[in-house]
Amino acid sequence: MTTAPDQQPDPTPPGDAPVLNVGVLGARGRMGTEVVKAVNDAQDLELVAMVDEGDWLFGLADAGTQVVVDFTRPDAVMDNIRFCIDNNIHCVVGTTGFDEDRLATIAEWLAPKPEVGVIIAPNFGIGALLLMKFAQDAARFFPSVEVVELHHPNKVDAPSGTAVRTARLIAAARRDAGMPPAPDATTDALPGARGADVDGVPVHAVRLTGLVAHQEVLMGAEGETLTLRHDSYDRASFMPGVLLAVREIGRRPGLTVGIEGLLGL
Ligand SMILES: NC(=O)C1=CN([C@@H]2O[C@H](COP(=O)(O)OP(=O)(O)OC[C@H]3O[C@@H](n4cnc5c(N)ncnc54)[C@H](O)[C@@H]3O)[C@@H](O)[C@H]2O)C=CC1
Numbered sequence: 001m002t003t004a005p006d007q008q009p010d011p012t013p014p015g016d017a018p019v020l021n022v023g024v025l026g027a028r029g030r031m032g033t034e035v036v037k038a039v040n041d042a043q044d045l046e047l048v049a050m051v052d053e054g055d056w057l058f059g060l061a062d063a064g065t066q067v068v069v070d071f072t073r074p075d076a077v078m079d080n081i082r083f084c085i086d087n088n089i090h091c092v093v094g095t096t097g098f099d100e101d102r103l104a105t106i107a108e109w110l111a112p113k114p115e116v117g118v119i120i121a122p123n124f125g126i127g128a129l130l131l132m133k134f135a136q137d138a139a140r141f142f143p144s145v146e147v148v149e150l151h152h153p154n155k156v157d158a159p160s161g162t163a164v165r166t167a168r169l170i171a172a173a174r175r176d177a178g179m180p181p182a183p184d185a186t187t188d189a190l191p192g193a194r195g196a197d198v199d200g201v202p203v204h205a206v207r208l209t210g211l212v213a214h215q216e217v218l219m220g221a222e223g224e225t226l227t228l229r230h231d232s233y234d235r236a237s238f239m240p241g242v243l244l245a246v247r248e249i250g251r252r253p254g255l256t257v258g259i260e261g262l263l264g265l
Pocket residue numbers: 025026027028029030031032051052053054071072073074076093094095096097121122123124125161238
């Protein structure tokens with residue numbers, strides 16, 4: 001059985017066991033700051049490089065970085081991943097903005113480097129991952145389904161990477177079950193009123209001061225609804241998943257999307 005990472009004791013290296021050298025990209029950002037703290041607090045990890053916009057990427061290689069954690073921006077992350085792969089550095093990526101084309105490009109970059117790992121996860125929060133799984137399981141029982149994601153107003157992308165992945169997983173489950181499109185009689189709507197269409201699933205994005213990261217999946221059948229909701233109130237909620245990926249990536253060369261497999265989900 002796989003135990004949730006926040007229930008596991010933080011492994012302390014016995015005696016002189018080597019620590020893992022970690023570099024953080026986007027180190028001055030909201031998530032980067034939290035990762036720096038989490039790595040500094042972990043006895044088996046050594047923070048060797050903090051890099052942000054305008055800094056020299058070679059600082060990562062020069063510092064002997066073995067694993068990079070990237071929380072930057074969708075428009076910057078591909079160059080960062082390319083650099084890491086070229087320099088034989090494993091890369092744990094939380095930055096959003098990945099589509100099939102981007103994933104295929106990364107797989108091509110990795111082909112001549114079979115020992116290097118890249119983990120790309122739209123969400124490292126255990127509760128958020130469970131919500132995605134529950135939504136996938138429930139999707140085939142409800143004719144109607146919509147996703148609402150709610151975030152802080154400084155977020156640059158919409159809908160969130162998590163919401164896009166959730167909608168795609170739900171859509172795949174519905175397809176596998178042979179379900180027809182959700183009923184919707186709308187013929188007259190203001191642009192955006194019905195949300196973004198992600199594989200046939202409407203996804204609505206809310207930006208509100210006071211929020212961090214939240215998601216609801218609403219499902220409806222005749223006479224009943226089911227609402228699944230997850231709330232990240234603090235960015236610390238993502239850290240057990242990030243640290244798990246950092247510790248595991250050396251054993252997972254190639255491209256991994258999502259950390260569900262690392263958790264046995
Ligand atoms: N996978 C997950 O669990 C989570 C993912 N995210 C995603 O992480 C990303 C970052 O989110 P936040 O930390 O809130 O954003 P932020 O804007 O606070 O931080 C981004 C940081 O990256 C830096 N940066 C920009 N371009 C760079 C470059 N080329 N090289 C190095 N640093 C660069 C910025 O200066 C900034 O300090 C977003 O895509 C967000 O959606 C956020 C929370 C959780």
